[in-house]
Amino acid sequence: MSKKSQWFKEAVVYQIYPKSFMDANGDGMGDLRGVIGKLDYLKALGIDVIWLNPCYKNSGVDGGYDISDYRAIAPELGTMEDFDELLRQAHARGIRIVMDLVVNHTSTEHPWFIESRAGKDSPKRDFYIWRPPFEGKEPNRERSVFSGPAWQYDEATGEYYLHMFAVEQADLNWENEAVRREVYDMMHWWFKKGIDGFRMDVIDMIGKPPAMLRADGGPHGPSSHGPREHEFLREMNREVLSHYDILTVGESGSVTVEQALDYANLDGSELNMMFQFEHVEHDAGEDTKWSAGPMNLVKLKKIFERWQTGLHGRAWNSLYWDNHDQPRAVSHFGCDEERCRVRSAKMIAACLHMMEGTPYIYQGEELGMTNYPLRDISESKDVEAINAWNELVVEQKRFTPEYMMACIRYKGRDNARTPMQWTAGKNAGFSEAEPWMPVNPNYTFINAESQVNDPDSVFSFYKKLIALRKTHPVIVNGDFTLLMPEDKQVFAYLRRHAGRTLQVACNFSGEHAALDAQAQTSGSMLIANYDEPGDAAVLRPWEVRVTLV
Numbered sequence: 001m002s003k004k005s006q007w008f009k010e011a012v013v014y015q016i017y018p019k020s021f022m023d024a025n026g027d028g029m030g031d032l033r034g035v036i037g038k039l040d041y042l043k044a045l046g047i048d049v050i051w052l053n054p055c056y057k058n059s060g061v062d063g064g065y066d067i068s069d070y071r072a073i074a075p076e077l078g079t080m081e082d083f084d085e086l087l088r089q090a091h092a093r094g095i096r097i098v099m100d101l102v103v104n105h106t107s108t109e110h111p112w113f114i115e116s117r118a119g120k121d122s123p124k125r126d127f128y129i130w131r132p133p134f135e136g137k138e139p140n141r142e143r144s145v146f147s148g149p150a151w152q153y154d155e156a157t158g159e160y161y162l163h164m165f166a167v168e169q170a171d172l173n174w175e176n177e178a179v180r181r182e183v184y185d186m187m188h189w190w191f192k193k194g195i196d197g198f199r200m201d202v203i204d205m206i207g208k209p210p211a212m213l214r215a216d217g218g219p220h221g222p223s224s225h226g227p228r229e230h231e232f233l234r235e236m237n238r239e240v241l242s243h244y245d246i247l248t249v250g251e252s253g254s255v256t257v258e259q260a261l262d263y264a265n266l267d268g269s270e271l272n273m274m275f276q277f278e279h280v281e282h283d284a285g286e287d288t289k290w291s292a293g294p295m296n297l298v299k300l301k302k303i304f305e306r307w308q309t310g311l312h313g314r315a316w317n318s319l320y321w322d323n324h325d326q327p328r329a330v331s332h333f334g335c336d337e338e339r340c341r342v343r344s345a346k347m348i349a350a351c352l353h354m355m356e357g358t359p360y361i362y363q364g365e366e367l368g369m370t371n372y373p374l375r376d377i378s379e380s381k382d383v384e385a386i387n388a389w390n391e392l393v394v395e396q397k398r399f400t401p402e403y404m405m406a407c408i409r410y411k412g413r414d415n416a417r418t419p420m421q422w423t424a425g426k427n428a429g430f431s432e433a434e435p436w437m438p439v440n441p442n443y444t445f446i447n448a449e450s451q452v453n454d455p456d457s458v459f460s461f462y463k464k465l466i467a468l469r470k471t472h473p474v475i476v477n478g479d480f481t482l483l484m485p486e487d488k489q490v491f492a493y494l495r496r497h498a499g500r501t502l503q504v505a506c507n508f509s510g511e512h513a514a515l516d517a518q519a520q521t522s523g524s525m526l527i528a529n530y531d532e533p534g535d536a537a538v539l540r541p542w543e544v545r546v547t548l549v
C-alpha cells in the first residue's frame with residue numbers, strides 16, 4: 001500500500017445535489033455550470049471538499065442513482081467539458097471533488113443490463129442477479145427498500161432479476177469477477193481525471209447474504225454485510241483506492257460500531273469512513289421509516305457516545321445531520337419555527353462539528369433551510385415516497401392519506417431537494433425559469449444573500465465552526481466523554497487532547513436547562529449562540545457554548 005496522508009481527518013465536506021443547487025442555463029434545473037458559479041461562495045464558507053451527488057447519465061427514476069453510463073455526464077446537468085472545468089476551477093481554489101459511486105446497481109437502461117436481459121446465454125447474463133420463479137412466484141420474499149418485492153419478472157426469459165431499490169435499478173452481481181473488473185476500471189478512469197475520492201452508495205449491499213439469493217421462497221432477511229463484503233472492499237482497495245491520495249466514505253443504513261471497525265479501520269485496508277444511520281433513524285417507526293416518533297435526546301446521545309468512543313483511535317467517524325435522503329437538520333433535530341430557527345440551527349451545528357470525525361454540510365444547512373410544506377402527494381418527486389404512498393395508503397390502507405402526508409412532510413426526501421435559496425428574488429435566485437421542484441416559500445427571508453455578510457447569521461456561524469476546526473487540534477484529535485447522559489434537554493461532552501479540554505454544552509430544548517457541575521463551561525469561549533455570557537449553571541433556550549481550557 002502506498003504511503004498516504006490522512007487529510008480526510010481535517011477536512012470539512014460540503015454536499016451538493018446538483019439538480020437543486022444552481023441553474024446556470026435557465027432551464028429550471030441545477031447544473032454543473034451552476035456549481036462552478038458558486039465556488040467562491042463555498043470558498044468563503046471555508047469548506048475543503050465537495051461531495052457531488054451523481055451527475056452521470058441516468059434514467060431519471062431516482063435522482064441520478066439509476067446510472068445508464070458511468071463515463072458520461074447527464075445532459076441535463078451539462079457536458080464532460082463542464083465537469084472538467086468544474087474540477088479545474090475547484091482545484092484552483094484548493095477545493096477537492098468527491099464523486100458518488102453507485103455500483104450496487106445500474107439503471108435497467110445501462111447497456112450491460114440490456115445485454116444481460118437479452119437471453120439466458122448472453123455473455124452479460126451473469127452481470128446481474130437472475131433467478132427462476134419459485135412455485136410460479138418471486139424466488140423468495142426479499143423486499144425492495146422502495147416498497148414491494150425486490151424481484152421483478154422479465155417476460156423475455158421467464159426469470160426474475162433482483163432490484164433492492166426501484167424496478168429500474170437492477171442489482172449488479174459482485175460475485176462475478178468481470179463485474180468487479182469493470183467497476184475498478186471505471187474508478188481508475190475517474191481518478192486519472194483527477195477526482196479526489198468517492199462516496200460509495202449502499203456499499204454494504206455489494207456483498208449479499210446467500211439466503212437472499214436463493215430461489216427457495218425463503219423469508220425476507222438481512223440484505224447487506226454478506227460474507228464476501230469485506231473481501232470485495234479489500235480487493236477494491238488493493239486494486240484501486242490504495243493507488244491514490246483520496247477520501248472514501250461508504251454508505252450503510254445498518255452498519256454497527258463493531259462492523260465499522262472493519263469498514264473504516266485506520267489501517268487503510270478498506271474505506272476512510274462510513275455514513276452510519278443510527279442517529280438519523282433513532283426516532284424511526286417500528287416497521288417503516290415513515291411513522292417516526294419525536295426525537296429522543298437521551299437515545300440520540302447514547303448513539304453518538306457509542307460511535308465516538310467506539311471508533312476513537314481505531315477507525316474514523318463521519319459527522320452529519322442531513323443529506324439528500326434526510327429531512328432538513330433544523331426541522332429534525334432543532335426547531336424550525338422562526339422564533340427558534342436561527343438559534344437552534346447554530347446549536348445543532350456546533351454540537352456536531354465539535355465531535356471527532358469529518359463533518360458533512362448538506363447544501364442549505366448552512367443557511368438554516370427548513371423542511372418543505374409539501375401540499376399533497378402529487379407534488380412529490382421522490383420515488384421512495386410515491387411508492388410508499390401507493391403501498392401503505394392505496395393498496396394496504398394501513399395509513400390514512402392525512403397521516404401519510406404528515407409522515408412524508410416530516411421524513412420525506414423531497415424536503416432536502418427543493419432548490420437552494422440564494423436570494424429573496426425570483427425563484428430564490430436559483431433559476432430564471434420555473435424550477436423542477438418548488439422553492440420553499442420561506443426563501444424571502446431564508447437565503448444566502450442576506451446571510452453571507454451578516455456576522456450573526458447561520459452561515460457566519462458555520463464559517464466560524466469550520467475555521468475553529470483548522471485552529472484547534474483538540475477538535476480533530478480529542479477523545480470524547482459524554483456528560484449528563486440521562487438528561488432530556490442537555491447534550492454536553494468533553495474532548496481532550498494534549499493537555500487541552502474542549503467543553504461543549506448544548507440545550508436541545510426551548511426551556512432553560514440546568515447544567516451539573518462537570519458540564520458547566522469555563523476557560524475561553526470559542527463559539528456561542530448568545531451574545532451575553534449568561535449564568536454558568538444554566539443554559540438558555542437552544543443555547544450552545546463551546547469553551548477551551
Ligand code: GLC
Pocket residue numbers: 062063065102165201202251324325
Ligand atoms: C442511497 C442514496 C439514495 C438512493 C439509494 C439507491 O441510499 O443515498 O438517494 O435512492 O441509495 O441508490
Ligand code: CA
Pocket residue numbers: 023024025026027028029030031076
Ligand atoms: Ca440547468
